[in-house]
Amino acid sequence: MFRFKELASLPPQTRRNVFRRVGYMLFFDSLIALLLFLSAGSADWPFAWVYVVLMALIQLCGAFFMPLEVLAERGSRKENTEAWDRTLTRLLLATFLSLYLVAGLDFRWRWTAGYGLAWHLVGVLLFLLGCGLEIWAMSVNRFFSTDVRMQFDRGHTVCSSGPYQYVRHPGYVGMILYYSVTPLLLGSLWALIPAGLVVILFVIRTALEDRTLRARLPGYQEYSAQVPYRLLPGIW
Template sequence: MQQQLTKEGVKYLLAPFCWILFMMIVFFIAAGRLDVPRAWLAFGIHLVGAALGALLMYRFAPELANQRASARQGTKGWDKAILMIYFLLLLLAIPLTAGLDVGRYHWSDLQSMGLGVVCYFLFFIIFYWAMLINKFFEGTSRIQTDRGHRVICSGPYAYVRHPGYVAMIFASVSDALIIGSLYALIPSCLAVGVTIVRTGLEDKMLRSELDGYAEYAATVKYRLFPGIW
């Protein structure tokens, strides 16, 4: 029987809307103006994605929504630190830099809106595909002994071992590209680097602590980038 959504799960599904609002406030204060159409497009896409994602989770994965609402017992200390850095870059540094760049000082004007939209859609498709396939797709890195943690090798996991982090890489660069800020790509690339570090650490943890993962890694050889790493 499928678990029902709890109050914690509802908070998790609503959290992205709060994050988007925070990003908008940071961006438009930094920009000093509201007439930045590409920024409205970026935040509008985020809002639509958050709504569709919440509906998908509510319909198909309410138990996972409940689990992702907070860091559970056994979460690695290094992962908490990495997540803090990642979210500071994503929610604060990127919109702040983009706002100062395209809104206030006009340092750059990247013609990359279409590429940014593609990156966001790739993020959305890969992220929710992985999450709906993998009931152990929690928000933090830990061995979920309390939930019968096992290796998932279907869906996107048949191609790379960490598709969720592939999605996060696309998310990291999408806003800077949609808004058209060259300088916002600096914190975006830092967020990509943080994601790659997290991938390596989590992969090492899974190899040493999760039964069957070493055998899975011998079959699916690449962590993030087929043919590369």
């Protein structure tokens, strides 16, 4: 059965954090679906269904393949999150949700003229690529958290394997990619506006997180010398 033995071996609080994270993911996926279809005023939106189903399947894959300690960390209540990250997280959440709201209104009022199926499929492929990159980063980095914080309570160390060999923040690369192409997948060019804001906020978060890790995480300065680029090899 689904990881029951592995779950049973965890301490009670860790197990609760895993379930809390899974519950949050289910809630957030449901919220996205509600926003899309309520703002669209219709459930007859094929590519919104494609998006919702893909999100559910990806979350399921993550639940199967992601280390449980990563799920537990992402589901835990954090007390030492960097103050600036609390503000950025709120802004990111509002911007994420506005993306789906704008896409739904665009579908309802037909602000974007339709384009060919091929462009939707390009959006699907790039969306899956971004999600795959994020899951890869989570699977190798046991300190992949929802918040920017020093996890010295968990023995925080630098991760330099997997995609971290190429850029220092591959998870953000994946997130930027799939949020950037979500409007293309859904068929809403107007949703590119909030998607662009999401990208800007992630770039800001990357810069601030990188500065924090350089200052506070032992070994990160040396890792930065070995892997000089934060998001884009050869550029930044």
